[in-house]
Amino acid sequence: MSTWDRFVETFFNAKVMVKYLPDILSGMVVTIELAVLIVLSGLLAGLVLALLRALAIRPLNWLIIFVVDLFRSLPPLVIIVLIYFGLPAAGVSPSGFVSTWLSLAFVLMAFSEEIFWAGITSIPKGQWEASRSTGLSFGQTLINVVLPQALRLTIPPLTNRTIAITKGTALGTVVAVTEILGQASSAVSNSYNPSPLMMGAAAYLVLFLPVVVAARWVETKFAWKR
Amino acid sequence: MSKPIVEAREIHKHFGHLHVLKGVDLEVAERELVFVIGPSGSGKSTLLRCLNRLEEPSSGSVVVDGIDMLDPRTDINHARQRIGMVFQSFNLYPHMTALGNVTLALRKVAGKSRAEADALGLAALQRVGLADRAGHTPGQLSGGQQQRVAIARAIALEPRVMLFDEPTSALDPELVGSVLEVMRDLRQSGMTMIVVSHEMGFARNAADRVMFMDDGLIVEQGPPAAIFENPTQERTRAFIGQIQRH
Numbered sequence: 456m457s458t459w460d461r462f463v464e465t466f467f468n469a470k471v472m473v474k475y476l477p478d479i480l481s482g483m484v485v486t487i488e489l490a491v492l493i494v495l496s497g498l499l500a501g502l503v504l505a506l507l508r509a510l511a512i513r514p515l516n517w518l519i520i521f522v523v524d525l526f527r528s529l530p531p532l533v534i535i536v537l538i539y540f541g542l543p544a545a546g547v548s549p550s551g552f553v554s555t556w557l558s559l560a561f562v563l564m565a566f567s568e569e570i571f572w573a574g575i576t577s578i579p580k581g582q583w584e585a586s587r588s589t590g591l592s593f594g595q596t597l598i599n600v601v602l603p604q605a606l607r608l609t610i611p612p613l614t615n616r617t618i619a620i621t622k623g624t625a626l627g628t629v630v631a632v633t634e635i636l637g638q639a640s641s642a643v644s645n646s647y648n649p650s651p652l653m654m655g656a657a658a659y660l661v662l663f664l665p666v667v668v669a670a671r672w673v674e675t676k677f678a679w680k681r
Numbered sequence: 682m683s684k685p686i687v688e689a690r691e692i693h694k695h696f697g698h699l700h701v702l703k704g705v706d707l708e709v710a711e712r713e714l715v716f717v718i719g720p721s722g723s724g725k726s727t728l729l730r731c732l733n734r735l736e737e738p739s740s741g742s743v744v745v746d747g748i749d750m751l752d753p754r755t756d757i758n759h760a761r762q763r764i765g766m767v768f769q770s771f772n773l774y775p776h777m778t779a780l781g782n783v784t785l786a787l788r789k790v791a792g793k794s795r796a797e798a799d800a801l802g803l804a805a806l807q808r809v810g811l812a813d814r815a816g817h818t819p820g821q822l823s824g825g826q827q828q829r830v831a832i833a834r835a836i837a838l839e840p841r842v843m844l845f846d847e848p849t850s851a852l853d854p855e856l857v858g859s860v861l862e863v864m865r866d867l868r869q870s871g872m873t874m875i876v877v878s879h880e881m882g883f884a885r886n887a888a889d890r891v892m893f894m895d896d897g898l899i900v901e902q903g904p905p906a907a908i909f910e911n912p913t914q915e916r917t918r919a920f921i922g923q924i925q926r927h
């Protein structure tokens with residue numbers, strides 16, 4: 456057996472791959488479910504926080520900034536572990552899936568709040584004044600004039616941050632979530648062969664590479680021109 | 682002189698320690714065009730912005746078209762529809778078309794349907810000579826065209842008073858004329874206007890009254906000829922001499 460054959464036999468073992476393909480595929484489904492939940496709830500919560508912050512209520516803003524800085528400082532894995540192993544002590548026992556979802560959604564909420572907020576504050580004061588001078592209220596101005604411009608500015612940084620955080624779904628394997636990496640590593644221990652890891656890597660590529668390419672396109676498309 | 686449509690009394694405005702308006706009285710009659718001149722930092726913009734409460738006066742009273750603008754019970758958003766404002770930097774909404782800019786407040790504040798708003802918006806754009814640019818975004822318009830859209834945005838709401846804060850200062854010289862022409866038309870139609878500007882030629886032949894502001898006070902006012910040819914105050918004379926040398 457040549458070195459090359461041994462290499463292929465070890466890392467791209469056809470028999471092992473065929474056997475564990477269904478597991479990897481079901482892992483992909485879980486990863487997609489997690490990712491969609493994280494993106495939707497994280498971005499929505501981030502936007503709501505940024506809008507609340509625009510109301511400029513001092514104590515509320517301190518609270519928002521505190522929460523945001525907290526979730527931006529803690530490593531996502533630490534948050535996952537805290538929720539999964541810590542909350543049961545408080546009487547709630549979230550599953551590994553829910554723990555991972557909540558943790559990464561909080562992280563995305565925190566980062567996206569900062570991005571949304573930066574977008575809102577970057578809109579010139581004159582836009583507010585023009586709108587208010589025609590009788591639009593604060594809220595109407597925010598929704599109709601400021602936010603559409605701000606969102607456009609935030610799309611590129613938001614896309615990048617969202618991808619980075621969504622990849623963190625792999626951390627769920629630590630709390631027994633059967634997402635791609637989780638399926639791949641249990642397949643490795645059951646088959647005594649690392650081929651499933653290669654499949655896992657391929658699965659991540661299949662999921663994220665198109666998103667990364669799309670993000671590149673979005674970034675050029677939404678480069679701001681006045 | 683008919684009953685004043687704008688009545689501001691004893692307006693003071695402080696920004697922290699800075700005393701920017703030091704007791705300004707301003708009365709403007711219906712259909713009158715009042716022209717405001719004065720050195721940079723004298724408080725001209727602040728005065729205009731106090732009239733529609735974009736800036737909150739520290740004290741004093743402002744009544745526009747019978748509405749007490751400083752009364753907390755006044756629906757300020759409703760009142761502001763009656764006071765159009767045009768800014769030096771146009772401040773058009775870059776994400777909307779010219780028509781979108783003009784119809785936003787018609788739909789959201791005046792409660793018009795989209796069809797009604799579009800019709801009124803087009804009529805307003807027609808008045809500033811830009812009906813054929815309704816579908817253009819601000820980025821596709823020249824500065825002069827942008828400012829005319831901004832004027833259309835204000836007049837579409839049928840205001841009782843129009844405030845202009847240096848409407849031509851950001852324009853290339855060759856574009857100034859088109860904006861002044863629109864303002865002249867507006868004046869001819871009987872619009873009450875308060876104009877802060879350095880366009881002395883326009884003041885001479887369109888203004889009923891010229892006010893000279895300095896250091897937060899109205900130093901002197903009168904018909905354009907009197908202020909420009911025979912100012913009584915030394916500060917006015919110095920200022921007029923300075924801008925005429927340019």
Ligand SMILES: Nc1ncnc2c1ncn2[C@@H]1O[C@H](COP(=O)(O)OP(=O)(O)OP(=O)(O)O)[C@@H](O)[C@H]1O
Nearest residue numbers: 696697699701719720721722723724725726727728
């Ligand atoms: N929001 C603000 N906060 C603090 N100071 C301000 C503010 N707005 C205006 N000022 C100050 O108030 C003074 C008057 O400003 P204002 O803009 O009314 O002057 P102006 O006569 O319009 O001048 P210009 O011809 O340069 O436009 C200036 O000293 C200015 O720095």
Ligand SMILES: [Mg+2]
Nearest residue numbers: 725726727846
């Ligand atoms: Mg000014």
